[in-house]
Amino acid sequence: MAKALFHKSQRVFVKPVGTWAVIEHVVPHWVKDVDEPLRVSYDCGLGRPFHAHELISEQTLHNQNRVSGEDDDMMLERWVIDRRTIKWRAGDFGFTLADPGTFPVVATDEGGAGGWRVGGSEYDRDPQRIEHQARMIVQTPELMRIARRIADFASENPSDLPSSLKPVAQYCSLILRNVYRLGEEVTVAAE
Secondary structure, three states, X not given: XXXXXXXXXXXXEEOOOOEEEEOOEEEEEOOOOOOOOOEEEEEOOOOOEEEHHHEEEHHHHHHXXXXXXXXXXXXXXXXXXXXXXXXXXXXXXXXXXXXXXXXXXXXXXXXOOOEEOOOHHHHHHOHHHHHHHHHHHHHHHHHHHHHHHHHHHHHHOOOOOOHHHHHHHXXXXXXXXXXXXXXXXXOOOOO
């Protein structure tokens, strides 16, 4: 049975959309002959109902930031590599992997359903490359946090930044601007 974790008119951060919203309706999903709702979803006026695991209240966010001592961007999450069984072929795989008979799926939400994955033919073509891409994608949120900290430090303490790190900080700012699409489109090329 489910209980409502949020209430109408409560301001919440909607993780899949990456924005703050106000809950317009609490929508219980009832089953015949059951006293409590089976699940509860929340209508935030963003085009679809959201479940509790997709929302964060302001109070929860404030408590997390106070405990952790940092003000992390809610768009940056913790991603993990999930291994799925290869069903499109059987037998000898012809290469060695950490877990033969599986392929990587990067889970970017708490439920493990959403994220990055490749088709079977693409994985068969170059499995080592796909494994490498999965590891890179999983580390992207942490790299974004580092880039943001470098850019923030450079903007807050320009005189304390060594001259050799100024191009790195500027490059971090360009990357962040491109990811968050601040201003016009920025092309970031490797130097």
